[in-house]
Amino acid sequence: MNLNDAIKKLTDHGYKTTGKRKDILTYFAESDGYRTAKDLLQHLEATYEGISIDTVYRNLHLYDEIGILETTELNGEKHFRINCTHHHHHHFICKDCGKTKEISVCPMDEVESSLANYVIEDHKFEIYGLCPRCKTA
Missing domain, CATH: 3.30.1490.190 (Ferric-uptake regulator, C-terminal dimerisarion domain)
Structure with a gap:
């Protein structure tokens, strides 16, 4: 899934595409592999001073729920990556x-x-x- 597909999926499910949400999607679209909520928070803090971990988790949960992100657990911590559903693998x-x-x-x-x-x-x-x-x- 690319960035435009992810944004379309978000809007198709009735959610607004805010700057923060686009920045989160861009982060995962440009990442090569799984990332943690902490990784994302550190990335966003440069642009959104005072962003809360609750905001990060709320958006990660939403993206997982509607199929934009996929998850796995590594070393006891949930990790996320952009969903790559173009073929079975x-x-x-x-x-x-x-x-x-x-x-x-x-x-x-x-x-x-x-x-x-x-x-x-x-x-x-x-x-x-x-x-x-x-x-x-």
Whole structure:
């Protein structure tokens, strides 16, 4: 999803596109990987003096709820990234820097055969470790 798609999705759901909301979307659209609420807050503080963590979390929750952002949990903390729904794939996620690498392999064929009498509604497959840059640091 790019910035224009994210803004359209926000307005399609009846939400105003304020400068602050555009800045949040731009931050994630330009980020390569998952980011925390703290990362976003630090970024926004330069422009919005006195911005509260509540404002940041409220917007992150909204974007997650309407499908603009996707989330994962790393080291006990929720991380966010722009939703990339253009095709089915999964991610390798670096536990140090949050950078992601797309994985096209999906284990669902095998899982579905072992759960023949179950209804699978959704799935998420993530691999965690260190990217080449963090591994050598």
